[in-house]
Amino acid sequence: MIGAQGFKGKSIQASLLAKSFGSIHALREVNLEVGAGEKVAIFGPNGSGKTTLIKVMATIMRPSSGRLHIAGMNPGENGHDVRRLIGVVSHNTYLYDDLAVEENLAFYGRMYGVENVKARITNGLRRVGLERRSRDRVRTLSRGMQQRLSIARATLHEPPILLLDEPDTGLDEAGQAQLWEMLTSGYADEPTVVMTTHNLKLGMSLCSRWTVLVDGEIVSEVAKENSSSESFQALYRRYAGAGT
Amino acid sequence: MRAFRRSIDVTPGLGRSFVAMGDGLTAAISISRAAVGPPSFFRQVGAILWKDLAVELRTKDILSSMLVFGLIVLVIFNFAFELRGENLILVAPGVLWVAFVFAGILGLGRSMAQEKERSSMEGLLLCPVDRGAIFVAKMLGNLIFIVILEAITLPIFAAFFNLPVLTPGVGLIVVLGTLGFASVGTLFAAIAINTRAREVMLPILLFPIIVPVIIASVKATAFVLDGKPWAEIWPWVNLLIAFDVIFLAVCFVTFEYVIGE
Numbered sequence: 001m002i003g004a005q006g007f008k009g010k011s012i013q014a015s016l017l018a019k020s021f022g023s024i025h026a027l028r029e030v031n032l033e034v035g036a037g038e039k040v041a042i043f044g045p046n047g048s049g050k051t052t053l054i055k056v057m058a059t060i061m062r063p064s065s066g067r068l069h070i071a072g073m074n075p076g077e078n079g080h081d082v083r084r085l086i087g088v089v090s091h092n093t094y095l096y097d098d099l100a101v102e103e104n105l106a107f108y109g110r111m112y113g114v115e116n117v118k119a120r121i122t123n124g125l126r127r128v129g130l131e132r133r134s135r136d137r138v139r140t141l142s143r144g145m146q147q148r149l150s151i152a153r154a155t156l157h158e159p160p161i162l163l164l165d166e167p168d169t170g171l172d173e174a175g176q177a178q179l180w181e182m183l184t185s186g187y188a189d190e191p192t193v194v195m196t197t198h199n200l201k202l203g204m205s206l207c208s209r210w211t212v213l214v215d216g217e218i219v220s221e222v223a224k225e226n227s228s229s230e231s232f233q234a235l236y237r238r239y240a241g242a243g244t
Numbered sequence: 245m246r247a248f249r250r251s252i253d254v255t256p257g258l259g260r261s262f263v264a265m266g267d268g269l270t271a272a273i274s275i276s277r278a279a280v281g282p283p284s285f286f287r288q289v290g291a292i293l294w295k296d297l298a299v300e301l302r303t304k305d306i307l308s309s310m311l312v313f314g315l316i317v318l319v320i321f322n323f324a325f326e327l328r329g330e331n332l333i334l335v336a337p338g339v340l341w342v343a344f345v346f347a348g349i350l351g352l353g354r355s356m357a358q359e360k361e362r363s364s365m366e367g368l369l370l371c372p373v374d375r376g377a378i379f380v381a382k383m384l385g386n387l388i389f390i391v392i393l394e395a396i397t398l399p400i401f402a403a404f405f406n407l408p409v410l411t412p413g414v415g416l417i418v419v420l421g422t423l424g425f426a427s428v429g430t431l432f433a434a435i436a437i438n439t440r441a442r443e444v445m446l447p448i449l450l451f452p453i454i455v456p457v458i459i460a461s462v463k464a465t466a467f468v469l470d471g472k473p474w475a476e477i478w479p480w481v482n483l484l485i486a487f488d489v490i491f492l493a494v495c496f497v498t499f500e501y502v503i504g505e
């Protein structure tokens with residue numbers, strides 16, 4: 001389990017994290033601490049920096065300034081160790097259209113050095129309801145099916161930290177209802193989750209901490225037990241309305 | 245239903261405990277960290293290369309477009325010039341390399357564009373993989389595709405221009421020239437893919453840098469076809485080898501800084 005050694009139970013520690021693209025400040029001084037097994041939702045209007053924050057935490061984008069520790073490690077120094085702990089589902093599927101469903105998973109399995117790859121693939125496909133399409137090319141899947149496959153891809157190496165950027169993209173109602181099941185049913189210990197979504201209800205039901213990101217800053221942070229969904233929705237509307 | 249449960253210990257240096265539970269059968273496996281550690285550099289290179297070859301085997305996007313383009317170049321030059329004797333030896337090597345380079349650039353662009361379609365380059369960057377491994381794999385893929393193109397184009401070139409290009413000497417020069425071209429090409433394809441108007445950016449960025457390799461290749465090819473002694477050809481071949489080594493090393497190291505962000 002996370003939190004054994006070298007770091008004090010924090011899966012993610014970001015302090016004063018900033019990222020700019022030229023004159024655009026996508027992130028300014030973001031502070032975020034996520035404990036092991038904790039679930040945090042990030043809400044915010046379009047362009048508020050959610051995707052940028054997820055990418056920085058996922059180590060595929062370097063922050064312009066600030067400090068980031070994943071499971072106590074600095075991604076700049078322990079890139080491989082950090083990346084092995086992270087699984088990312090985003091609105092981009094990271095899949096190859098011309099490879100079959102199982103070939104896509106086999107490829108990522110090899111990249112992560114996953115053992116028992118065959119069993120893990122079968123298992124993952126069952127979890128996301130694609131076991132009957134395993135030989136089909138990804139090109140022939142519907143958008144929602146590709147998103148399901150993307151979930152199987154991200155969890156293939158059972159990362160203890162899941163970074164989810166609009167993971168509900170393209171999913172039908174049943175898929176949204178099963179999103180959690182699909183993501184975490186293989187885990188013995190609850191994974192740490194940071195997710196963004198425009199579906200307030202979904203994010204609030206899945207996560208125990210709700211944050212609002214506006215213009216690259218976390219303007220509000222609420223624990224589920226201290227707030228009702230109605231009052232948070234009202235709060236979010238105030239911020240989101242002002243931010244765009 | 246929970247198909248299996250697992251608890252992991254991700255503390256560096258310690259082992260991982262792995263508990264698998266299926267249909268009443270419980271197996272506990274303890275694997276040392278080394279055994280489940282990251283796959284080696286070369287296994288990851290192999291995985292990416294395999295993926296690129298598998299995709300190409302199915303779509304034939306890269307090879308078909310390169311071949312059509314290369315052949316058109318040969319056909320046009322064949323009819324445009326009345327090439328005979330002296331003239332022929334002077335012009336033909338240039339024609340050959342123009343066909344290779346222009347067709348090759350199509351393949352370079354396409355191979356990198358495939359990683360952009362579903363943002364799969366980000367998927368690669370997420371993996372615990374050396375950025376150099378991504379470079380080597382993409383470069384090898386490009387090298388293989390362009391060499392296949394050349395293997396098909398050369399006999400046709402030989403027939404059109406009636407020149408003995410199917411010799412080990414020409415083969416060596418072609419492979420050396422292509423290696424340098426593919427390494428710089430892979431790097432610049434990765435740069436161009438993140439720019440606006442990426443299709444035009446690749447040739448504009450790549451051609452100036454690759455000129456020395458092309459000149460050395462054309463010269464060496466011409467000398468071989470002219471039947472010059474190897475003592476005269478070697479300096480050009482050595483130059484090619486030097487460029488290959490330098491370009492490979494520089495591109496390998498700098499690739500990390502041009503992908504992502």
Ligand SMILES: Nc1ncnc2c1ncn2[C@@H]1O[C@H](COP(=O)(O)OP(=O)(O)OP(=O)(O)O)[C@@H](O)[C@H]1O
Pocket residue numbers: 021024025026044045046047048049050051052053505
């Ligand atoms: N590669 C980039 N180059 C330049 N600007 C960028 C880049 N990526 C993001 N930005 C800018 O950074 C800001 C935050 O973008 P980001 O994609 O993080 O927003 P978001 O909260 O994910 O929005 P959405 O809800 O639409 O997904 C925006 O102003 C955007 O224009």
Ligand SMILES: [Mg+2]
Pocket residue numbers: 050051052165
């Ligand atoms: Mg976004």
